[in-house]
Amino acid sequence: MSSWTSGYVSEVAYTAGFYRELTPAMLELAALGKSTLTTQATQPLAVCELGCGRGVSTNVLAAANPHSQFYATDFNPAHIVEARALANAAGSKNVHFFDSSFAEFLDEPSLPQFDIISLHGILSWISEENRRTIVAFIAKHLKTGGLAYVSYNSLPGWASAAPLRRLMMEFGSLHAEGAFTKLGKSLDMLGKLKEANARYFQASPGVAERLEKFKTQNKNYLIHEFMNEDWHPFYHKDVAREFSEAKLNFLCSAHLLDHVDALNMTEAQRNFLNEIEDAGLRETTRDYIVNQQFRRDIFIKGGVPLGLFTARERWQETRFALSINRADAPTKVTGGLGEAAMQTEVYGPFLDALASGPKTLKTMQAIPAIAELGWARSIQALLVLVGSGHVQPCLDDKNDGKRRESTRRFNRAVMENARHSTDIQALASPITGGGIGVDRFEQLFLLARLNKHADAPAFVWQILSTLGQRLLRDGVPIETPEQNLEELRTRHATFLEKRLPVFEQLGLT
Ligand SMILES: C[S@@+](CC[C@H](N)C(=O)[O-])C[C@H]1O[C@@H](n2cnc3c(N)ncnc32)[C@H](O)[C@@H]1O
Incomplete structure (x- = not known):
C-alpha cells in the first residue's frame, strides 16, 4: 500500500460519472422544496467538491455555470490529470483541480469561502480521522448560509449485506495480486460459500440477489465500493451529529422523490413518524420505514425559512425543461412504497407545456389545466417530475447565450473524446446549468x-x-x-x- 492512500484503492481509476445532485440549481430546488433561504445559482457562486474522482461532475458544472468558480480535489493524481485534461480541452477557466488529500486541502491557501461544498460517494469509504478533517474543512470554508451535500451508505438498509462486504475484503486480502484479481477471487469464494448453502444467505433476504448482481456491475465501481480498507454504513443521526460540529443542520434529501411522502410511506407510517419530535431521530426512523441503504443529505449552515410569499415567488420564477421525449414519458414512478401511477391529468399538462420548450412555473400556471391543479398539487407534480429525472430546473433565460459559449467548447471536447471512449456519458446544458445524459x-x-x-x-x-x-x-x-x-x-x-x-x-x- 502506498503511504498517501490511507488504505483507499489508488491503482484502479473510478468510473467517470456525472451526479446530478451536485448541480447548484438542483440543490437549491431541494432547499426551496423546504421553503428555506439559500444561495441562488444564477448568481456567481464558489463551489467545492471533495473527492471528485475523475472530475466529470465538476467539469460539467463549471462549463454549465461559467459565472461561478469551481474547486475540486482528489488525492489520486491520475484522476486529477484526467480532470485537468478535460478542463484544458474545453478551455474552462473557472475550474481549479487539486491532487491534495483532504488534510492538505484543509490548509490550501488559495481557497475562497464556498457557497456549496459537496462530497458524493466519500463519507462511507474513509477513516474516522478523514471524516473529522472534512467536518473541519466545512467549518472553515463554508459560508454562513451555505449548503453541504453528502451522500453515504446508510443503515438499516445495509445491515443484512454488510457481512458480505466484510468477507469480500478478507478473501481479497489473501491475494497479493492487483485489485481486479482480488475482486474476482473474493467473488468466486462468496459464490462457493453460497453454493455450500451457508445459512447466512437463507437468513438474509436480498443478499444472494445482491451477490448475483455484482457479476454484471462495473468492476472499477465494485473495487472502489467494497475493496477499500474503510467501509462504514451510517445511521443518519450519527452523521448529523458529526456535521453539527461545523454548525450544520440537516435540511433535506437531495433526492426529490424523498420529499413526496405519499410515494414512500403509508398514512399509518406517516402518522407514526410525526409523533417523533427529535428531527434526527425522526429522519433515522424514516430510514427504517423505507429500509434506506443510500442517503443523499443536504445540510445548511444557518437555515432560515423563506416567507410564504417569497417561496411562492421563487417557485414561480423557476424555469423548468423537459429532458426526455414527451411521447416516451413514463406513466409510473417508483418510491419507497413501490410503483405508483402518474395520473395523466396531473402530469400530462406539465409534460405538454414543457414539450414545446423550457418554461417558468408562472408561465405554466396560465394554462387552465395547470391552474386547476392548485398550488400544492402543482409543486408536488414538479418535485416528482424533477425527482424522476424527466424534468430539470433551469437557470435564468437572460444568460443562456453567455453560458452557451462555454458549454459549446466543453461539449465539443467530450464529443471528440467519444471517438475512442465511452467513459463520459453527459454533456453540459447552458439552459439547466447541469449535465444531461448523452x-x-x-x-x-x-x-x-x-x-x-x-x-x-x-x-x-x-x-x-x-x-x-x-x-x-x-x-x-x-x-x-x-x-x-x-x-x-x-x-x-x-x-x-x-x-x-x-x-x-x-x-x-
Ligand atoms: C468512490 S470515489 C467517488 C468519486 C466521485 N465523487 C464520484 O462520485 O464519482 C471516492 C474518491 O475519493 C478519493 N479519496 C479518498 N480518500 C481521499 C482523501 N483522503 N483525500 C482526497 N481524496 C480522497 C478517491 O481517490 C476517489 O476518487
Whole structure:
C-alpha cells in the first residue's frame, strides 16, 4: 500500500460519472422544496467538491455555470490529470483541480469561502480521522448560509449485506495480486460459500440477489465500493451529529422523490413518524420505514425559512425543461412504497407545456389545466417530475447565450473524446446549468452534425471501423460492415426523431 492512500484503492481509476445532485440549481430546488433561504445559482457562486474522482461532475458544472468558480480535489493524481485534461480541452477557466488529500486541502491557501461544498460517494469509504478533517474543512470554508451535500451508505438498509462486504475484503486480502484479481477471487469464494448453502444467505433476504448482481456491475465501481480498507454504513443521526460540529443542520434529501411522502410511506407510517419530535431521530426512523441503504443529505449552515410569499415567488420564477421525449414519458414512478401511477391529468399538462420548450412555473400556471391543479398539487407534480429525472430546473433565460459559449467548447471536447471512449456519458446544458445524459453514439451523431457531415451514420462507422469496433445487437457483435452501418442508420433515425429535439431545447446542439 502506498503511504498517501490511507488504505483507499489508488491503482484502479473510478468510473467517470456525472451526479446530478451536485448541480447548484438542483440543490437549491431541494432547499426551496423546504421553503428555506439559500444561495441562488444564477448568481456567481464558489463551489467545492471533495473527492471528485475523475472530475466529470465538476467539469460539467463549471462549463454549465461559467459565472461561478469551481474547486475540486482528489488525492489520486491520475484522476486529477484526467480532470485537468478535460478542463484544458474545453478551455474552462473557472475550474481549479487539486491532487491534495483532504488534510492538505484543509490548509490550501488559495481557497475562497464556498457557497456549496459537496462530497458524493466519500463519507462511507474513509477513516474516522478523514471524516473529522472534512467536518473541519466545512467549518472553515463554508459560508454562513451555505449548503453541504453528502451522500453515504446508510443503515438499516445495509445491515443484512454488510457481512458480505466484510468477507469480500478478507478473501481479497489473501491475494497479493492487483485489485481486479482480488475482486474476482473474493467473488468466486462468496459464490462457493453460497453454493455450500451457508445459512447466512437463507437468513438474509436480498443478499444472494445482491451477490448475483455484482457479476454484471462495473468492476472499477465494485473495487472502489467494497475493496477499500474503510467501509462504514451510517445511521443518519450519527452523521448529523458529526456535521453539527461545523454548525450544520440537516435540511433535506437531495433526492426529490424523498420529499413526496405519499410515494414512500403509508398514512399509518406517516402518522407514526410525526409523533417523533427529535428531527434526527425522526429522519433515522424514516430510514427504517423505507429500509434506506443510500442517503443523499443536504445540510445548511444557518437555515432560515423563506416567507410564504417569497417561496411562492421563487417557485414561480423557476424555469423548468423537459429532458426526455414527451411521447416516451413514463406513466409510473417508483418510491419507497413501490410503483405508483402518474395520473395523466396531473402530469400530462406539465409534460405538454414543457414539450414545446423550457418554461417558468408562472408561465405554466396560465394554462387552465395547470391552474386547476392548485398550488400544492402543482409543486408536488414538479418535485416528482424533477425527482424522476424527466424534468430539470433551469437557470435564468437572460444568460443562456453567455453560458452557451462555454458549454459549446466543453461539449465539443467530450464529443471528440467519444471517438475512442465511452467513459463520459453527459454533456453540459447552458439552459439547466447541469449535465444531461448523452451516450457515446448520440455524442458522435451530434459531432457529425457539428462537423456538417451529410451522412452521420457513415461518419460514426468510419470512427468505429478504424478502431476495429463493432456494434452490439442484443449483446452480440454485428458481423459485416453493411450490417453495422444499417444498425447505425436505425439508431440515427431514432436519434433524429426522439433525442435531437430534446437536445436542441436543452442547448446541446
Ligand atoms: C468512490 S470515489 C467517488 C468519486 C466521485 N465523487 C464520484 O462520485 O464519482 C471516492 C474518491 O475519493 C478519493 N479519496 C479518498 N480518500 C481521499 C482523501 N483522503 N483525500 C482526497 N481524496 C480522497 C478517491 O481517490 C476517489 O476518487
